[in-house]
Amino acid sequence: xxxxxxxxxxxxxxxxxxxxxxxxxxxxxxxxxxxxxxxxxxxxxxxxxxxxxxxxxxxxxxxxxxxxxxxxxxxxxxxxxxxxxxxxxxxxxxxxxxxxxxxxxxxxxxxxxxxxxxxxxxxxxxxxxxxxxxxxxxxxxxxxxxxxxxxxxxxxxxxxxxxxxxxxxxxxxxxxxxxxxxxxxxxxxxxxxxxxxxxxxxxxxxxxxxxxxxxxxxxxxxxxxxxxxxxxxxxxxxxxxxxxxxxxxxxxxxxxxxxxxxxxxxxxxxxxxxxxxxxxxxxxxxxxxxxxxx
Amino acid sequence: xxxxxxxxxxxxxxxxxxxxxxxxxxxxxxxxxxxxxxxxxxxxxxxxxxxxxxxxxxxxxxxxxxxxxxxxxxxxxxxxxxxxxxxxxxxxxxxxxxxxxxxxxxxxxxxxxxxxxxxxxxxxxxxxxxxxxxxxxxxxxxxxxxxxxxxxxxxxxxxxxxxxxxxx
Numbered sequence: 389x390x391x392x393x394x395x396x397x398x399x400x401x402x403x404x405x406x407x408x409x410x411x412x413x414x415x416x417x418x419x420x421x422x423x424x425x426x427x428x429x430x431x432x433x434x435x436x437x438x439x440x441x442x443x444x445x446x447x448x449x450x451x452x453x454x455x456x457x458x459x460x461x462x463x464x465x466x467x468x469x470x471x472x473x474x475x476x477x478x479x480x481x482x483x484x485x486x487x488x489x490x491x492x493x494x495x496x497x498x499x500x501x502x503x504x505x506x507x508x509x510x511x512x513x514x515x516x517x518x519x520x521x522x523x524x525x526x527x528x529x530x531x532x533x534x535x536x537x538x539x540x541x542x543x544x545x546x547x548x549x550x551x552x553x554x555x556x557x558x559x560x561x562x563x564x565x566x567x568x569x570x571x572x573x574x575x576x577x578x579x580x581x582x583x584x585x586x587x588x589x590x591x592x593x594x595x596x597x598x599x600x601x602x603x604x605x606x607x608x609x610x611x612x613x614x615x616x617x618x619x620x621x622x623x624x625x626x627x628x629x630x631x632x633x634x635x636x637x638x639x640x641x642x643x644x645x646x647x648x649x650x651x652x653x654x655x656x657x658x659x660x661x662x663x664x665x666x667x668x669x670x671x672x673x674x675x676x677x678x679x680x681x682x
Numbered sequence: 683x684x685x686x687x688x689x690x691x692x693x694x695x696x697x698x699x700x701x702x703x704x705x706x707x708x709x710x711x712x713x714x715x716x717x718x719x720x721x722x723x724x725x726x727x728x729x730x731x732x733x734x735x736x737x738x739x740x741x742x743x744x745x746x747x748x749x750x751x752x753x754x755x756x757x758x759x760x761x762x763x764x765x766x767x768x769x770x771x772x773x774x775x776x777x778x779x780x781x782x783x784x785x786x787x788x789x790x791x792x793x794x795x796x797x798x799x800x801x802x803x804x805x806x807x808x809x810x811x812x813x814x815x816x817x818x819x820x821x822x823x824x825x826x827x828x829x830x831x832x833x834x835x836x837x838x839x840x841x842x843x844x845x846x847x848x849x850x
Contacts, residue, residue, distance in 0.1 A: 401731035405765050408739050412761060415743075416754035426753060433747040440695070441703045448704030517702040518714075519749050526749065554751070562749075569807075591812055 427555075434528075434557040441517045442530055508625065510544070510662040511535050516560070525551075525565040525588065529661060532559045536665050540623050544662045548652030549573070549617060549628045553663065561663075566630065567598050567655050575600065575630055576618035582607035583618050586630055586649060597648040600633055605644050609636060615649055623668050685843060690725065690733075693836075694741050697721050702748075711820040716790055718745070720829040722764045723786045724836040728776075731768030738764025759796055763789045776841055779834065786829040787822055794818040 419426045513529040531537055533556050543550040543563050551565040566573055571588040584603040592599055600615065611634045617624040631651040639646040697717040705714045718741040726734020742760030746753040767789050770781065798813055 399732070401735070401765070401768065404732050405735055405761075408735060408761050409758065412739070412754045412757040415746075415757065416752060419753035423751070430747050430753075433744070437699075437748060440699055444699045445703035448707045451704075452707035518706045519702075528748075591809060591816075594816065 430555070431557045434560050438516065438528070438530070438557070438560040441528070445516050508664045508666050510664055511537065512660060512662055513537075513561075514660055515658055525568040525571075525655065526554075526562060527565070527658075528560050528562055529663070530560060531663065532557045532561050534559055537561050537663055538665075538667060540667060542617075542623075542625055542628065542664045542668075544628065544664065545653045545658055545660070547629055549624070549630045550653050550655075550658065550661050552623060563661070565655060567593055567651065573624060573630065574618045574621035575615045576626075577603075577607065577609055577633075578614040578616050580608060580613075582609060583620065584615065584647075586615065592648060596650055597634075598631075598651060600647045600649045601639065601644070603636075603645040603647065605638070605642075607645065609633065609645075609647075611636065621668070625664060625666065625668055683847075685847070686729075686733075689839070689843075690721075690737055691740070693721055694718065694737065694744060698741070698744055698748075710824055713817060713821040713824055715824040715828045716793070716821065717825075717828070717832070718742075718760065719763065719790050719793060719825060720786055720832050721836070722760055723767045723789050724782060724829075724833050726764050726767035727770050727774060727782050727785055728837060728840045729768075730771040731765055734764035734768035734771075735761050736764070738762075755800060759793055759800075762796075763793050766792075776837060779830075779837075782833045782837075783826055783829055786833070787826045790822045790825050791818065794821065 511531055513531040513535075515527050516530045517528045519526040529543075537553060537556055539553055539556055541553045543552060549566055551563045551568070551571065553561050554564045555562040564571055566586060566588060568588040569590045573586040575584045575586045576582065577584070582604050585601050587599050587601060589597070589599045603609065612632050615630045615633055617626055617628045617630060619626045629652055631649045633647045633649050636645055636647040638644075697720075701714060701717045705717070722734060722738040722741055725737040738760035739757055742755075742757035743753070745756040745760075750756065767785055770785055773781070775781075794817070798810070798818075802808075802813065
């Protein structure tokens with residue numbers, strides 16, 4: 389019988405397995421301890437992967453849009469009718485609103501409220517990939533440090549808060565949405581100025597809610613009150629709309645109230661976002677400087 | 683061997699891109715299928731423990747580097763599933779298309795349980811039933827369904843390379 393000439397190296401898989409486990413464990417500890425030193429490696433990986441994701445993402449976009457044409461055409465016809473009716477109504481309302489706007493501007497001047505978040509500088513970005521598990525609500529956008537984006541910048545969509553930048557690469561950055569389980573935002577009721585904490589919650593999210601906690605027991609709040617980012621938050625700019633509360637009840641300790649919150653942003657179909665290129669810290673620093681000058 | 687190595691690297695990249703950038707458009711019940719798990723289990727089943735776990739490790743680390751703040755969790759999870767699935771290589775039969783599906787299902791289930799323990803139970807979130815019913819079960823089903831097609835393709839590729847390199 390002819391034997392194979394080539395020598396075959398055989399290692400017991402157990403040892404390879406052990407070695408790999410040790411490598412992973414070491415990585416875990418190292419990346420936890422030296423998070424900053426790891427950032428360049430992550431950046432490098434991100435810089436390679438991102439252009440590919442952008443390319444393949446557009447393919448997915450194209451295919452799904454083609455599928456949608458078939459499935460949506462009936463819906464669209466019905467919707468179109470409805471929208472036409474709505475448009476008429478809205479036109480009417482719009483006219484009223486434009487009149488009221490003058491009045492509003494006048495009031496704003498009066499209260500010196502014209503520095504709302506409307507005039508923050510913003511950069512538009514596209515969502516190019518999502519967290520592979522589907523459990524976390526973390527996604528990646530196609531703008532990075534090249535476009536002036538920095539960590540902890542606030543992300544908006546339409547007129548509501550989406551989340552915050554947690555990591556920045558050259559041409560990509562990672563956004564943690566406020567509906568993520570591990571997200572927590574300091575909020576405030578616009579009407580009463582009572583503060584609260586808005587937490588993401590995976591379970592409530594199915595019904596379209598996230599949770600609001602630590603509302604003062606004496607706060608006079610009712611359903612559909614707006615919650616905005618508060619003045620005391622250290623990362624979020626003040627006055628950005630988060631959503632509307634409902635289902636207000638005392639919490640288990642009976643020391644404060646908790647409630648549900650419906651975010652204004654439609655997180656399921658989020659495709660483009662705006663990043664405010666202004667950091668909360670800068671504002672705080674300026675104020676401190678002013679205080680120290682005085 | 684080199685061909686296999688290059689092919690697996692390409693496949694890991696491709697599946698990762700599909701999973702993060704294309705399948706979110708086709709999410710069913712809010713879940714995205716775990717393509718990298720299909721790849722890991724397929725390699726483990728057709729090639730054995732060592733290659734299974736190395737594929738798992740590479741796939742996991744890629745996810746780590748791109749998505750988690752701490753590197754290594756996904757690496758370990760995929761490494762373990764690749765290693766365990768590799769034991770089934772002893773009964774590998776190139777015409778068997780049922781066993782790999784079961785393997786993928788079981789691996790995905792175990793992976794999700796481990797994920798739940800690490801990220802949720804240790805954070806004091808114990809609503810196991812809800813988590814199972816809302817995320818794990820749909821994910822397992824979606825992944826198994828897709829693996830019917832993907833395993834077939836991967837197995838065809840494996841058999842073709844075997845013939846090409848004249849391995850036994």
